[in-house]
Amino acid sequence: MANIDEPSQRRRLTAKERGEERQQSINEWQALWDTTPKGRWTHMLIRDVETLFNRKHFYLTQFLNVHGCFREYLYKYGHDDAAVCSSCGSERDNAKHVFSHCPRYNTYRINLET
Numbered sequence: 502m503a504n505i506d507e508p509s510q511r512r513r514l515t516a517k518e519r520g521e522e523r524q525q526s527i528n529e530w531q532a533l534w535d536t537t538p539k540g541r542w543t544h545m546l547i548r549d550v551e552t553l554f555n556r557k558h559f560y561l562t563q564f565l566n567v568h569g570c571f572r573e574y575l576y577k578y579g580h581d582d583a584a585v586c587s588s589c590g591s592e593r594d595n596a597k598h599v600f601s602h603c604p605r606y607n608t609y610r611i612n613l614e615t
């Protein structure tokens with residue numbers, strides 16, 4: 502009897518089937534996300550898993566995991582020539598600097614606080 506888990510024995514899913522599988526996975530992920538006691542701060546910021554999954558919160562995700570397009574991180578891995586903030590000259594351009602200190606984002610910060 503052929504093993505149906507063998508790649509050669511699997512048939513390709515149709516686009517409709519892939520969409521259904523994807524939606525089922527998102528629904529399961531959403532149920533876990535809504536009920537787990539961990540990550541409540543992040544849950545408050547991002548309630549809808551599907552929105553995150555569709556990368557509509559790309560920059561927010563970078564803030565939450567502190568990786569991404571911050572010069573400190575890019576410099577650490579050799580993708581930039583310096584770690585300083587190109588806006589204000591702070592020594593370390595990272596998520597905390599941008600979110601809490603960089604004068605470039607003062608207007609956004611004030612709007613968030615109010």
Ligand SMILES: [Zn+2]
Binds near residue numbers: 588602
């Ligand atoms: Zn700055």
